[in-house]
Structure formats: structure tokens, C-alpha cells
Amino acid sequence: MKKDILKHELVPDHVILSESEVTKVLKKIEAHAEQLPKINSDDPVAKSIGAKAGDVLEITRKSATAGKFITYRLVQD
Amino acid sequence: MTGILKKISQINFGLMSPEDIRKMSVTKIVTPDTYDEDGYPIENGLMDPRLGVIDPSLKCRTCGSKGGDCQGHFGSINLARPVIHVGFADTIHKILRSTCNTCGRILLTESEIFDYREKFKNLIKNEESLTKIIKEVYTVARRDKCPHCEEEQEEVKIDKPVSMVEGNYKLTASEVRERLELIPDSDALILGVNAEKSKDGQQVARPEWMVLTVLPVPPVTVRPSITLETGERSEDDLTHKLVDILRINQRLKENMEAGAPQLIVEDLWELLQYHVTTYFDNEASGVPPARHRSGRPLKTLAQRLKGKEGRFRSNLSGKRVNFSARTVISPDPNISINEVGVPKIIATEVTVPVKITEWNLEEMKGYILNGSNLHPGANYVIRPDGRKIRIYDEIKETVAENLEKNFNEYTGEGSYVVERHLKDGDIVLFNRQPSLHRMSMMAHEVRVLPYKTFRLNLCVCPPYNADFDGDEMNMHIFQTEESRAEAKSLMRVQEHILSPRFGGPIIGGIHDHISGAYLLTRESAIFNEDQVFQILRKSNLPIPDKTGEKWTGKQIFSEVLPKDLNMVYTAEICRKCDECLKKECKNDAYVVIEDGKLLTGVMDEKAYGAFSGKILDHIVKEYGTDSAREFLDASTKLAVSGIMKAGFTTSTNDEEIPQEAKERIEVHLDHAEKKVDLLVEAYDNNELEALPGRSLEETLEMRIMQVLGEARDKSGEIAESYFDINENHAVIMALTGARGSMLNLTQITACVGQQSVRGGRIDRGYSERTLPHFQKRELGAKARGFVHSSYKKGLDPIEFFFHAMGGREGLVDTAIRTAQSGYMQRRLVNALQDLSVKEDGTVTDNRGVIIQTMYGEDGVDPAKSDYGKVVDLDKLVDEMRIKSEK
Ligand SMILES: [Mg+2]
Numbered sequence: 014m015k016k017d018i019l020k021h022e023l024v025p026d027h028v029i030l031s032e033s034e035v036t037k038v039l040k041k042i043e044a045h046a047e048q049l050p051k052i053n054s055d056d057p058v059a060k061s062i063g064a065k066a067g068d069v070l071e072i073t074r075k076s077a078t079a080g081k082f083i084t085y086r087l088v089q090d
Numbered sequence: 091m092t093g094i095l096k097k098i099s100q101i102n103f104g105l106m107s108p109e110d111i112r113k114m115s116v117t118k119i120v121t122p123d124t125y126d127e128d129g130y131p132i133e134n135g136l137m138d139p140r141l142g143v144i145d146p147s148l149k150c151r152t153c154g155s156k157g158g159d160c161q162g163h164f165g166s167i168n169l170a171r172p173v174i175h176v177g178f179a180d181t182i183h184k185i186l187r188s189t190c191n192t193c194g195r196i197l198l199t200e201s202e203i204f205d206y207r208e209k210f211k212n213l214i215k216n217e218e219s220l221t222k223i224i225k226e227v228y229t230v231a232r233r234d235k236c237p238h239c240e241e242e243q244e245e246v247k248i249d250k251p252v253s254m255v256e257g258n259y260k261l262t263a264s265e266v267r268e269r270l271e272l273i274p275d276s277d278a279l280i281l282g283v284n285a286e287k288s289k290d291g292q293q294v295a296r297p298e299w300m301v302l303t304v305l306p307v308p309p310v311t312v313r314p315s316i317t318l319e320t321g322e323r324s325e326d327d328l329t330h331k332l333v334d335i336l337r338i339n340q341r342l343k344e345n346m347e348a349g350a351p352q353l354i355v356e357d358l359w360e361l362l363q364y365h366v367t368t369y370f371d372n373e374a375s376g377v378p379p380a381r382h383r384s385g386r387p388l389k390t391l392a393q394r395l396k397g398k399e400g401r402f403r404s405n406l407s408g409k410r411v412n413f414s415a416r417t418v419i420s421p422d423p424n425i426s427i428n429e430v431g432v433p434k435i436i437a438t439e440v441t442v443p444v445k446i447t448e449w450n451l452e453e454m455k456g457y458i459l460n461g462s463n464l465h466p467g468a469n470y471v472i473r474p475d476g477r478k479i480r481i482y483d484e485i486k487e488t489v490a491e492n493l494e495k496n497f498n499e500y501t502g503e504g505s506y507v508v509e510r511h512l513k514d515g516d517i518v519l520f521n522r523q524p525s526l527h528r529m530s531m532m533a534h535e536v537r538v539l540p541y542k543t544f545r546l547n548l549c550v551c552p553p554y555n556a557d558f559d560g561d562e563m564n565m566h567i568f569q570t571e572e573s574r575a576e577a578k579s580l581m582r583v584q585e586h587i588l589s590p591r592f593g594g595p596i597i598g599g600i601h602d603h604i605s606g607a608y609l610l611t612r613e614s615a616i617f618n619e620d621q622v623f624q625i626l627r628k629s630n631l632p633i634p635d636k637t638g639e640k641w642t643g644k645q646i647f648s649e650v651l652p653k654d655l656n657m658v659y660t661a662e663i664c665r666k667c668d669e670c671l672k673k674e675c676k677n678d679a680y681v682v683i684e685d686g687k688l689l690t691g692v693m694d695e696k697a698y699g700a701f702s703g704k705i706l707d708h709i710v711k712e713y714g715t716d717s718a719r720e721f722l723d724a725s726t727k728l729a730v731s732g733i734m735k736a737g738f739t740t741s742t743n744d745e746e747i748p749q750e751a752k753e754r755i756e757v758h759l760d761h762a763e764k765k766v767d768l769l770v771e772a773y774d775n776n777e778l779e780a781l782p783g784r785s786l787e788e789t790l791e792m793r794i795m796q797v798l799g800e801a802r803d804k805s806g807e808i809a810e811s812y813f814d815i816n817e818n819h820a821v822i823m824a825l826t827g828a829r830g831s832m833l834n835l836t837q838i839t840a841c842v843g844q845q846s847v848r849g850g851r852i853d854r855g856y857s858e859r860t861l862p863h864f865q866k867r868e869l870g871a872k873a874r875g876f877v878h879s880s881y882k883k884g885l886d887p888i889e890f891f892f893h894a895m896g897g898r899e900g901l902v903d904t905a906i907r908t909a910q911s912g913y914m915q916r917r918l919v920n921a922l923q924d925l926s927v928k929e930d931g932t933v934t935d936n937r938g939v940i941i942q943t944m945y946g947e948d949g950v951d952p953a954k955s956d957y958g959k960v961v962d963l964d965k966l967v968d969e970m971r972i973k974s975e976k
């Protein structure tokens with residue numbers, strides 16, 4: 014039986030951002046997409062949400078210091 | 091910064107072709123002479139001005155920049171005869187051995203060549219190492235007969251370092267070069283030489299380029315000459331070697347042109363080969379090293395790079411600096427935490443550069459007139475053209491006069507600089523190794539003091555982890571205004587009272603500061619006015635008007651507290667009574683401060699100690715670092731005065747208890763040991779019940795450890811009950827947190843307790859027993875390392891041995907731990923050193939790649955936080971309640 018890894022408590026929420034959202038985010042953090050941390054397109058989470066190379070994922074993690082923390086990763090091959 | 095700057099796709103390493111060397115050369119070097127009679131460099135000599143300039147007042151004839159900016163330019167020597175490069179002698183030998191002596195093809199059949207070429211292609215495509223396969227080619231490609239032209243092959247041997255011998259005939263370098271020229275580009279690749287032409291016809295390497303026909307001459311910046319004090323010029327070793335090469339090269343050329351006998355030409359050629367070989371490597375095996383006139387072997391190219399003193403290990407991995415000092419440290423409780431005491435002898439040696447302006451000219455002249463030996467003096471004057479003038483006592487008056495005159499007339503760029511002695515108030519960097527955290531390097535203000543040690547305030551011992559058993563520390567003098575300003579705002583000691591590790595104070599009172607504050611503020615401390623004024627005077631505090639009343643110590647300490655301070659906390663000496671009586675605590679452990687008045691409670695480690703000082707912590711966070719420094723300076727001085735008024739000493743008398751107490755302890759320990767025997771008996775009779783998840787043996791061990799642990803604690807408690815904090819200074823130190831622990835005292839007084847190796851009772855040594863004094867498989871308390879005696883009474887030989895075992899393990903553990911954590915730290919630092927936090931809180935590496943979109947995810951600087959949090963809400967609520975109650 015295959016389990017849905019997205020439901021595992023240690024897997025934070027990954028969301029594919031739309032193009033306009035990406036522009037907004039990059040403007041906010043004053044960065045180029047290439048400067049974001051990377052995630053492989055064959056990463057289990059990237060695969061299961063159907064992310065393709067060039068997409069930017071918004072990741073909402075639990076944080077020991079801030080409670081909730083939002084970060085971004087660029088999908089790459 | 092947006093976007094990626096540029097990506098390096100590849101770096102090619104190759105050989106330099108004679109054309110490359112000629113192209114890069116700005117001049118041919120022909121004459122072995124360096125300077126003419128007037129001291130000017132000779133054209134086409136080794137010091138040809140086109141090779142670049144060092145003197146900042148001269149302009150380079152090649153690139154036009156000033157000396158210091160010009161990085162120098164290569165020249166070249168046309169060798170009369172080719173010479174083998176020592177660094178490639180081995181490779182040349184291997185290639186000659188693997189190629190045909192007539193047609194130059196590799197000694198492999200066509201099918202073998204095809205196979206290897208395929209293998210090479212694959213490895214290059216996968217970016218894998220070629221060294222292994224090249225080695226294989228060298229062993230396979232050795233045949234008696236060439237597969238291409240059928241010519242017989244003779245074995246080529248190498249006669250170290252550079253002679254190639256075929257059979258009995260020694261090949262000349264020219265012959266070697268001709269053979270290498272014959273090798274086709276496609277065969278060269280399989281031999282490990284990338285001779286393939288790129289699209290633009292460029293080649294990275296050709297085998298024959300390993301035999302030199304042109305020698306590059308490094309610029310003078312690489313081999314500067316030094317002018318000795320006598321005015322004599324002393325040339326660099328490389329220059330000496332190049333002179334040798336030029337001389338022989340010239341003689342060889344002349345002899346060849348004059349048609350000299352073959353024998354003479356060959357001798358000279360051999361000599362040229364020797365000089366070029368030692369020019370590259372003066373420690374090459376098989377050649378006697380070239381020596382200086384004094385007999386010292388010359389330091390040539392390879393020697394500059396190789397080994398511990400070489401460029402890599404000495405200059406690139408490790409760096410040395412000027413304007414620094416190192417000496418033993420010793421304590422000085424009278425200077426501020428921000429200060430460092432600098433011995434006068436050091437202050438007159440290391441200097442601060444000061445630009446001369448019309449406003450400081452008189453002051454600087456004063457320093458120059460003091461000379462370089464009298465303390466606030468100066469050592470050098472630097473003119474705008476970069477010339478440095480040392481100030482000697484004989485010339486100091488002239489220097490000062492000239493300086494004033496020249497300064498007033500000077501209108502050009504740059505300025506006159508005086509390197510003056512270090513004086514009180516200068517900011518310096520102070521450091522103690524190992525520099526494990528940022529508090530290991532802090533900025534201090536100088537106090538020039540007599541004697542020969544650096545003096546530091548005791549409160550800064552914890553961040554440096556320093557003590558005074560011979561520790562040495564380093565001091566660095568800032569050389570620019572920017573660095574001084576930056577250090578003053580970022581690196582000053584007072585800015586580092588809070589540690590970024592846990593957001594609490596790391597600088598604070600230690601040892602006698604704690605005992606002293608306790609003696610001063612305990613209930614029984616009452617002083618008359620004279621004593622109080624003495625104490626206040628010593629601590630540089632304002633003296634109040636006389637009233638004739640007696641003072642309590644708490645009133646005295648209140649003098650250093652901010653006037654609007656309100657705090658409530660339990661002191662370190664709190665014995666954790668079952669029900670806290672708060673203000674009525676009989677230990678006086680409940681501290682209440684109202685409007686800057688200490689009402690109840692004593693001052694101890696929890697007040698202003700390093701790592702746990704609550705008042706100190708509160709003052710840094712609420713009143714700022716200036717107030718915190720003032721508080722720390724004043725309160726520690728107060729504590730020292732307090733301890734000096736009361737007197738403080740300790741001896742083994744402090745660990746003495748009455749006979750009756752000793753008997754009670756003895757009874758307890760005997761009882762516990764009996765209990766252990768009973769447990770062992772129960773185990774032997776299989777009556778012991780195993781704890782859940784444990785074997786019978788584990789259960790027994792755990793029960794025994796528990797019984798013996800309790801026995802030691804209980805014996806300690808008995809001893810403790812006879813200690814009186816009002817009389818016993820050792821107990822004062824232990825309870826206030828000044829030094830030592832209650833366990834230390836009870837181990838001295840009552841019972842040392844169980845010794846352990848690897849976290850359990852001792853079970854190693856002889857077969858099935860720890861020592862021959864016991865039965866095999868004996869499990870009793872003593873047989874497994876329980877030390878019944880106290881340190882004061884003394885250990886018997888068996889106990890002593892077990893104690894040594896436990897002690898040894900402790901030592902080994904710390905040694906291993908430091909080595910492991912040191913390497914861990916190194917890897918962490920290497921990974922993190924280039925990260926930086928931008929203004930908006932994002933953390934990026936040096937390429938601009940984002941590591942975190944917000945520093946620490948919450949953007950909090952832990953050194954400015956309240957124990958890691960932005961605010962402590964509970965504390966805030968408490969404070970508001972106190973305020974509203976009033
Ligand atoms: Mg030491």
C-alpha cells in the first residue's frame with residue numbers, strides 16, 4: 014500500500030506558486046529566482062504535487078523560533 | 091544584487107608553448123649584469139625597468155601604473171640550446187618509453203588505440219579521473235618493435251634528475267625534443283597530454299613543450315632586491331640563479347658561434363641544464379644544490395612553495411601580522427572591563443598611524459620630540475611619497491622641524507603620517523586562543539601600565555576562558571579610522587555582556603566578587619559611617635552627607651543600583667524550602683529591590699555573576715550597555731572592598747565535622763554496604779526480581795548504584811548539617827556560587843562515593859575480578875569501586891586505584907571531546923563563514939544565493955534577545971503588576 018507522503022506530519026505544506034505570485038514574492042525578497050534554495054524535480058514531494066522545473070514552491074513549515082515560517086524553493090532538474 | 095554574475099564552465103591546465111612565453115614577455119633578457127656603475131638598471135638585464143617597478147615614486151614603463159599598483163611583467167631568455175624542465179622529467183621519460191624512436195607513434199596497435207580512445211571519451215564525458223587509465227597506457231605501451239613502422243625499440247631509462255638514456259647512449263635535450271615533436275596530437279591524448287586543437291586552433295599542451303627553448307623571467311616584484319643598511323644591494327636567490335643561467339647561456343652561444351669543439355659545447359650545455367634545473371628545484375634528487383657564496387643553499391621556485399614554510403602552508407593557510415603584541419596576562423580589579431593594561435615596553439613598540447592636520451601638528455611634534463624611547467613618543471614619520479623615516483634620538487629635533495616646515499608648504503595629494511606610541515584611551519583588539527566564539531576577540535581601551543604583563547578586569551575572564559596560570563594573550567592595533575570606529579561600536583567589551591549563545595550575560599562577577607557581595611549584603615553586615623565612606627571611596631562612588639547612623643550592607647550595595655530599579659527573584663543560596671516564606675526567608679534568599687533599594691535578600695551569583703546574573707541581565711537589557719558597564723565596574727569594586735573588610739580565607743578546617751557526625755556517617759555507609767551485600771545475596775539465590783525491560787544483572791547493578799548513590803548523598807547531608815554558612819567560608823563559596831560545590835565539600839568531608847568507568851561500576855581488570863584482592867565474580871560495594879573514605883581521611887590503596895581509573899577516564903574523555911568538537915567547529919565555520927544577513931533579514935551566501943528568507947526564521951538577534959526570546963511575557967506582566975501595586 015502506498016501512503017500519501019503529503020499527509021505525513023514531518024512533511025510541511027508545499028504549494029506551487031502561480032506566475033504572478035512568483036513575481037510578487039521575488040519582488041518582496043528582492044531576489045532572482047535562481048537565488049532561491051533549490052529542490053529537485055524528482056523530489057518525492059515535488060513529484061506528488063506535480064511541480065516542474067522552473068516552478069517556485071511556497072513551503073509553510075513549523076518553526077521552533079517563529080512558530081510558523083514561510084520559505085520558497087525553486088524546482089530544478 | 092540580482093541575477094547570477096557569471097558561471098565558470100571550465101578551467102584548463104596546460105603547458106606554456108614557447109610562443110606563449112614570448113608573447114607574454116615584455117623584453118628579452120640578454121646581459122647577466124643587473125645595474126650599471128651609477129646604480130641604474132641595465133636595459134635587457136635582469137632588472138630591466140620594463141619588468142615592472144616597486145618604488146611607489148616611479149611609473150612602470152610597460153603598464154603606466156605606479157609602483158605598488160604594477161603587478162610586474164615577465165621577460166624571457168632565449169636558450170642557446172633546449173633544456174629539459176625538471177618538473178616534467180618523469181613524464182618525458184614515460185612518454186619516450188611508450189613511443190616509437192623513429193616514427194613517434196605510440197607503441198600500441200591500432201585496435202588498442204581505438205579501445206583506449208573510446209575509454210577516454212567516456213571518462214571525459216562522465217567527468218571522471220583519467221589518472222588510472224593513463225597509468226595503464228604507460229605500462230601497456232611498451233614493445234620491442236613498433237607496431238606502425240616495425241622499427242626495433244630500445245629501452246629508455248631515466249638517469250635522475252633529467253638525463254634520458256637509450257641503451258648506452260645519452261639523448262641530448264634536442265634529441266628528446268625532436269622525438270616528442272614527432273608524436274601526433276591524437277596519440278598524445280592517450281599519453282596524458284591534451285594536444286587536441288580547439289576550434290580556434292588553440293592548443294593546451296604539446297609534449298615537446300616540456301623541453302624548454304625559451305625561459306620565462308619573472309618580474310622584479312617576484313624577486314625584489316633588498317638594500318642593506320650599509321647601502322649595499324642584496325639580490326634575491328632567484329635573481330642569482332637567473333644570472334648564472336644567463337652567463338652560461340651566453341658562453342654557450344659564443345662557443346657555438348665560434349665553432350668550438352663538440353666536447354666544450356656539450357659541457358656548457360650540461361651546465362646550462364644544471365642551472366635551469368636548480369632554478370626550478372634546488373632539492374631535485376641527483377643534483378648537488380646550488381649554493382650562495384656563504385654556503386647556504388639557494389631558495390628557488392620549488393622551495394618557495396613546498397613545505398611548512400612554503401607559500402601554501404605559511405602564507406595562504408596561515409597569516410602573520412604587524413602591529414600586534416603578545417604577553418602573559420594578569421588580573422587588575424581596578425581597571426574597567428572595557429580596558430586592558432598594556433605594558434609600557436609594548437606601548438612604545440607598537441604604534442598608531444596619525445594623519446597630520448593643522449590641528450594636531452603641535453601634539454604630534456610633541457610626540458616626535460619625545461623620540462622613540464620616551465613613552466608618549468613616536469617611532470616613524472611617513473612622508474606623502476611613502477618614505478618612512480625612523481625617529482632616532484639624535485635626529486628627532488630635525489625631524490620635527492622638517493615636518494612642520496614641509497607640512498606647511500605641502501600642497502600635493504596624500505598626507506604626512508606619524509606613527510605614534512600607544513596611549514591611554516586607544517582602541518585595540520584583544521584576543522585569546524582558541525578563538526571559539528566572537529567574544530574571544532573584543533575591543534578594549536588602552537591603559538598604559540608599568541611591568542610586563544597585559545592586565546585585564548576579572549569580569550572578562552569567562553568570555554576569553556582565561557585564567558592567570560601563565561595564559562598569554564594577543565593584542566592588535568587598528569591602523570585605520572574606519573576599523574577603530576567599527577570596533578568601538580561593534581566589538582567593545584560592554585557590547586558583548588550578553589552572549590549570542592543564550593541571550594544572557596557571559597561577562598560578570600566571578601569568585602571573590604560573588605563571595606564579597608554576599609559578605610557585604612548578608613543580614614549580619616552592619617557598618618559604621620567611617621567604614622562605609624572608605625568602601626564607597628574605594629569604589630569611586632559619591633560620598634553622601636554624614637548622618638551619624640549605621641549602615642547595613644544592603645544599603646551600601648543599593649548605591650550602585652539604578653534609582654528606578656524594581657526586581658524580585660530568588661538568590662543562588664535559596665535552599666528550595668518546601669514552602670517559600672518569601673520576604674521572611676530565614677536564608678535571606680528572597681531578593682526584593684524596590685526603587686533601586688535592596689530591601690531583602692543577599693547578592694550572590696544570581697545577582698551579577700557571569701552566566702546567571704539577573705540584576706546584570708536586567709540592567710543591560712533595560713538601561714543599556716553603558717549603565718551595565720558602570721554597574722559591573724562599581725559593584726565588583728564594592729564586593730572586593732566588602733571581602734577586604736570582612737576578611738576571607740579557607741582551609742581544610744572548613745571541611746571538619748565533629749566526631750559524632752563522623753560516627754553517624756559511618757553507620758550510614760555501613761548500612762548501605764550491608765544492603766548491597768543483601769542484594770547480591772538475593773541475586774545469587776535467584777530471589778531478585780528483574781525490573782521491567784531489564785536483565786537480572788542489569789537490575790542488580792541499578793539497585794546497587796541506587797543504594798550507594800543514596801548512601802553518599804545521605805552522608806553528604808549529614809556533613810552539611812554541621813556546616814554553618816555564617817562561619818564557614820568554603821560553604822559560603824559553594825552556596826553563593828562563587829567557587830566549588832557542596833558535592834566537592836562533602837567528598838572531602840564525608841564520602842567520595844562510587845567510581846565509574848564507561849558509565850557503570852568498575853568491572854574490568856583481571857579475569858572476572860577488578861583486583862586480585864577480591865574473590866572472582868565478587869559484586870560487593872568495595873570490589874566494584876565504591877570509595878567509602880573521604881578525601882580528608884584518605885583513600886586506601888584499593889580505593890585509590892579505582893579512583894585513578896575513574897579520573898583517567900575523565901581526562902581521556904576531555905582530550906577526545908576537545909579534538910572532536912574542534913574539528914566539528916572547523917567544519918561548521920568553513921560552511922558558514924561567508925554567510926551574511928542583509929538589512930531586510932534575509933541570509934545569503936557570498937554568491938547571493940538565499941539561505942534563509944528571515945534570519946533564524948524569526949529575525950531575532952539572540953545577543954539582543956531575552957534568553958532567546960524577543961520578550962519574556964511573564965516577566966513583563968510581573969513588572970507591570972509591581973508598578974500597579976504602588
Ligand atoms: Mg590557564
Ligand SMILES: [Zn+2]
Binds near residue numbers: 151160162
Ligand atoms: Zn607595470
Ligand SMILES: [Zn+2]
Binds near residue numbers: 195236239241
Ligand atoms: Zn614506429
Ligand SMILES: [Zn+2]
Binds near residue numbers: 670671672675676679
Ligand atoms: Zn527560602
